[in-house]
Amino acid sequence: MRNLWPALLCLLAACGGNFSNEDLEYLNALPSREALASKLPGTDTSSGSGLAQRRDRLVVGDISQLYIDTRKASADFNASLDSLLGLLENIRTVPPTTREPDRRTWGPWPDRNQPGHQVRFLMDRAGDSFDYRLQFKPSAAGEEAWWSFLEGSFKADAGIRVGEGELHLFIDDAVAQGLNVGGLRGLKQLDVGYQNKALPTRVEMIFSAQPTPPLTTATQVRYNYRELPGGLGEMRFLLTDTDAVPGNLREDVEITSRWTPNSGGVATFVILQGDLLGASYRECWDAQNKVTFAKRSWELFGIGKGSDCPDLSGFDG
Amino acid sequence: MRTRRHLGALALALLLATTVQAEPMRRFALVIGNDEGGSDTRPLSYAREDARKMHGLLSRLGGVSLGDARLLLNEEAQDVLTTLSNLEASIKAAQARGERTALLVYYSGHAKDGALRLGVTRLPFDTFKRRLADAPADIRIAILDSCRSGALTRTKGARRAPAFEIDSGATRDARGLVILTSSSADEDSQESDAIGGSYFSHHLSSGLLGDADRSGDGQVTLFEAYSHAYARTVADTAASSAGPQHPTFSYDLAGNGDLVITSLRASEGLVVPRTAPVGAYYFVNPGGLVVAELEKAPDTERRVALAPGTYRVKRRMEDRLRIGEVEVRRGQETVLEESRLRDAPFSDDPVKGARGRGSFWTAGLTGGYHSFFNRSIRETLFLSVPMLGAEANLHNYFREDWVWSFDVALGGRAAMLNLESLTGASYRYSALHLGTSLTTEWHVGDLAPFAGARLTYLYMGRKFDGAVFPDQFYSTFSPGLVAGLRYRLLRSLHLTGRGRIHYLTYNVHEQGAANPNSSLGFWELAALVTYEL
DSSP states (O other): OTTHHHHHHHHHSOOEEOOOHHHHHHHHTSOOHHHHOOOOTTTTTOOOTTTOOOOSSOOTTSBOHHHHHHHHHHHHHHHHHHHHHHHHHHHHHSOOSEEETTEEEEEEEEOTTSTTEEEEEEEEEETTEEEEEEEEEETTSOGGGOEEEEEEEEEEOSTTTOEEEEEEEEHHHHHHTTOOOGGGTTEEEEEEEEEOSSSSEEEEEEEEEOOOTTOOSOEEEEEEEEEOGGGOEEEEEEEEEEOOSSSSSOEEEEEEEEEOSSSOEEEEEEEEESTTTTOEEEEEEOTTSBEEEEEETTOSSOEEOGGGSOOOGGGGO | OHHHHHHHHHHHHHHHHTOOOOSOOEEEEEEEEOSOOOTTSOOOSSHHHHHHHHHHHHHHHSSOOGGGEEEEESOOHHHHHHHHHHHHHHHHHHHHTTOOEEEEEEEESEEETTEEEETTEEEEHHHHHHHHHHOOSSEEEEEEESTTGGGGTOOSSOOOOOSSEEESSTTTTSTTEEEEESSOTTOOOOEETTTTEEHHHHHHHHIIIIITOTTOSSEEEHHHHHHHHHHHHHHHHTTSTTOOOOOEEEOOOTTTOOOEEEEOOSSOEEEEOTTSOOEEEEEEOTTSOEEEEEEEOTTOOEEEOOOSEEEEEEEEOSSOEEEEEEEEOTTOEEEOOGGGOEEEOGGGOOOOTTTTTTOEEEEEEEEEEEEESSHHHHHHTSOOEEEEEEEEEEESSSSTTEEEEEEEEEEEEEEEEEOSSOEEEEEEEEEEEEEEEEEEEOOBTTEEEEEEEEEEEEEEEEEEGGGSSOOEEEEEEEEEEEEEEEEESSSSEEEEEEEEEEEEEOOOSOTTSOOTTSEEEEEEEEEEEEEEO
């Protein structure tokens, strides 16, 4: 009764809202691109086009090809994060539909992008641990028909989206359920694990691809990104089916790039498959991304001086 | 008491009836009006206005030329004495030319603790009285419309003023000195918004305009004016909260006779013919104020020396009003014809009072602080913030001393989230309040404590830096109580200290769980400066 008059007045005016601290804590459990993206120096200001032209003979002062490869890997890494986290963006823009003890639910709503399907997003909380699921079901089906396209978890450690989490995108399930997954169709599953509560932060992304005939097993592509104190960064990634060295075969190469915020970086690759199996290559670049030192494992001397490579002792700790 | 009153009036009337002054006399006037009386007095509303009216009336009807009249508004005691000295010099010069002279001093303002209060300065009664007694004019008349002004006419030793005070013993040492006061030595003089002036000055002016001319000779003498003002002032104030107000009259006109103050037989004004219906007539100016009244007796012609202009005329009857409009032209006598009046219900009364049925607006600016009672809420959800705002107040609209207020206030500050699992997100918190209040106030001198109820529409929002989280808001209606104290700094300027407490329902929480934060309360403290429009 004591709320009657305010309630009646609120019928005549805009009352209510989304002002909630608890909602913020739930939203904080959802990863953002900014928190997980690779931060390779120069990726936001320079373009890779035109720099990837391989010359017959590498000389000191050329643009580092491994830097270019690293930048492409970083861009791919961030683009994949974008497409994955884009699924969660809409959740941030609308308040929860239902607030229950230790649970928030958005939806269910008809999904305009997936005709005939309903979508909902559930988040459960236990203390500072959160689990979330993006679920779909055919519109006409009952509650038991909900299935998860995306699942994730997060353990908060104060700070804005600071903690440890993982999320998984079940693409093969989505395809089986008749969902239009667009450009993800070639993948079976996408898994992301991350930790950003303390340096060095870590983001691991695993792309599991659908087996390509005549192969019967799924292939995997892994990206591992680390960020260390002082702006140091590391990206470990696999390049497959690339022409890395002269020969008849194309190579699979694992590249580990480490960079400093303003004095260049160092990359090494190891040939995992193809010509010169087991051979490795090390290349250093300066702040302008130009080669300062390069040496193949079978060469006695490389080009440039090894002492011109940036100090990466910070990675040893 | 009634016997004493009648005897006093009869004695004075017999004394003066045969000695009406007709000899030419040059008249000088010093008219003083001061609304302010110092820190321990409440500013008056109409003292200056009463002085202006009296100055105009004496100049127009009282035989005082403009060059011999001085009008002092809100001036200090020294200005009064200086102006009085200048007039005395003029009087002496006139006397040197063989002219008989009269000096009339009118004062409307504060008087307290044995002195006239002229702003922050004081003019002791004794000094004032001595200056009057020593003034060189053949007749000196002082009219004081101020609280406890009767002390000026009181003989030594305290005594209660009779119902009709005529004091001929106080001025035996000052022949030709007359003092009229608006109240006795222990009474307040009262003002009225309905008539837009003090009771005494209003009835004195109305009497001088013609209502006091009971003899019908077209002249109003000092005693006629006083008798009229006395009767009407006592009658009008009898039922007031301050009690009846008794004017006093002190005289020693030996050898001078009664003095004609105004002459109504000028070539302009309003004539109420012999055939006009009897009753009380009221003449109302375009502002809704009664400028003159007239009690019409059977078979008598009466004159009202209204200044040129348009007036609404009202005659009050038992069951209705008779109202009409009359234009008094310069240089012409206008006869009020009954055919110009029409019947009207009491609701069409043309008398509006000084502020249009007593209601008026004030507008002001506020600065304050707003905070929720619950510590957790005010530190993490709806923050404590300073507020700045504006408001408009409608006074006396529903009833006397009720105030209907409309207010808007904005507040905000930068803050940082500090939650169990989330810290460090900086944001801008803002609050908007749109409210209306209905309060009643009680006037105690310059202070007016007030209390009442209010309803506010609240909008509270926060915007996160870098858009790390979506904007959030909450809006609702919130009932509350308000109380405070208003202090009148100047006549039209008020300073208010105010507190409010409010209740609101917060419903952005989990369903199916007991939430201790569903019912919230907050308080506000504010200072307010308002200006009377």
